[in-house]
Amino acid sequence: MQLSGIFVPLVTPFAADGSVALDALAALAGRVLEEGAAGLVALGTTGEPATLSGAERAAVVDVCRVVCARYGVPLLVGTGGSSTAGTVEAVRAVRGDAAMVVVPPYTRPGAAGVLAHVRAVAAASPVPVVVYHVPYRTGQPLDVATLLRLAAVPNVVGMKLSDGAVSGDTVALLGALPPGFAVLGGDDTVVGPLLALGAAGGILASAHVATGRFVALHEAWRDGEVRRARRLGARLAAVSAALFAEPNPAVVKAVLHAEGRIPTPHVRLPLLPASAAALAAARDALAGLAAGAR
Numbered sequence: 293m294q295l296s297g298i299f300v301p302l303v304t305p306f307a308a309d310g311s312v313a314l315d316a317l318a319a320l321a322g323r324v325l326e327e328g329a330a331g332l333v334a335l336g337t338t339g340e341p342a343t344l345s346g347a348e349r350a351a352v353v354d355v356c357r358v359v360c361a362r363y364g365v366p367l368l369v370g371t372g373g374s375s376t377a378g379t380v381e382a383v384r385a386v387r388g389d390a391a392m393v394v395v396p397p398y399t400r401p402g403a404a405g406v407l408a409h410v411r412a413v414a415a416a417s418p419v420p421v422v423v424y425h426v427p428y429r430t431g432q433p434l435d436v437a438t439l440l441r442l443a444a445v446p447n448v449v450g451m452k453l454s455d456g457a458v459s460g461d462t463v464a465l466l467g468a469l470p471p472g473f474a475v476l477g478g479d480d481t482v483v484g485p486l487l488a489l490g491a492a493g494g495i496l497a498s499a500h501v502a503t504g505r506f507v508a509l510h511e512a513w514r515d516g517e518v519r520r521a522r523r524l525g526a527r528l529a530a531v532s533a534a535l536f537a538e539p540n541p542a543v544v545k546a547v548l549h550a551e552g553r554i555p556t557p558h559v560r561l562p563l564l565p566a567s568a569a570a571l572a573a574a575r576d577a578l579a580g581l582a583a584g585a586r
């Protein structure tokens with residue numbers, strides 16, 4: 293599996309009665325793929341999987357599978373937890389083209405423990421694995437040598453890299469990847485620099501609302517249109533900063549609701565709805581993006 297392009301980790305829209313709005317989910321999925329997204333991620337952080345029941349998670353994956361099949365694009369399914377045995381069981385049941393497996397959160401098993409976890413999970417997985425490295429959520433930092441060891445594990449085809457600011461370590465990692473291994477940027481505000489360094493794409497909640505522009509950013513870096521890529525990247529980073537001003541996906545959902553694309557802006561506790569100020573700032577940033585395109 294060769295991963296490339298912009299993947300959208302879909303929000304889980306809720307109806308006014310609190311149930312999952314599956315029709316709205318299908319419409320969102322179709323729209324972002326229509327605008328050029330390379331695939332979808334079901335049950336990413338943005339999908340609030342921790343607050344969904346098993347039946348709701350299955351229904352979300354079913355909807356995403358149908359839409360991905362219609363467009364002939366891959367579906368990544370977020371999975372994984374703090375237990376290796378539990379994660380092995382979960383990946384065996386994944387109904388997608390790849391499993392996005394988070395570095396075990398909370399336990400902080402250290403580099404050797406993470407490697408052992410990923411080796412066990414990847415060996416058991418019937419589908420390719422994309423490791424999700426997000427130390428500010430998991431509490432588990434990893435050095436470049438460990439990330440490269442993870443990249444060499446059989447059946448691990450990529451990594452969603454969400455480790456914050458671009459640093460010397462990022463440069464070293466992207467300069468030493470094995471051929472065909474895909475790094476997908478997962479920190480929306482710095483996806484431009486990651487693409488410039490050779491990332492294959494991104495998994496970006498921001499791409500719900502400016503999908504075609506994020507796709508254009510990926511294409512500009514891929515095709516070496518550096519001036520265009522820099523300009524667009526800076527404008528999209530301002531949009532992403534506004535969308536992430538409060539815990540994800542509250543602001544993204546507020547914007548989608550304001551645009552009439554989902555029935556409510558609801559998130560489930562412990563997340564709180566976006567503030568009116570955050571929604572207004574995000575809509576201003578999107579208006580600025582649209583104005584800049586004219």
Ligand SMILES: O=C(O)C1=N[C@H](C(=O)O)C[C@H](O)C1
Nearest residue numbers: 301336337338495496497540
């Ligand atoms: O759901 C995801 O996948 C993403 N989650 C990140 C987060 O909320 O930490 C953000 C990124 O845009 C995609």
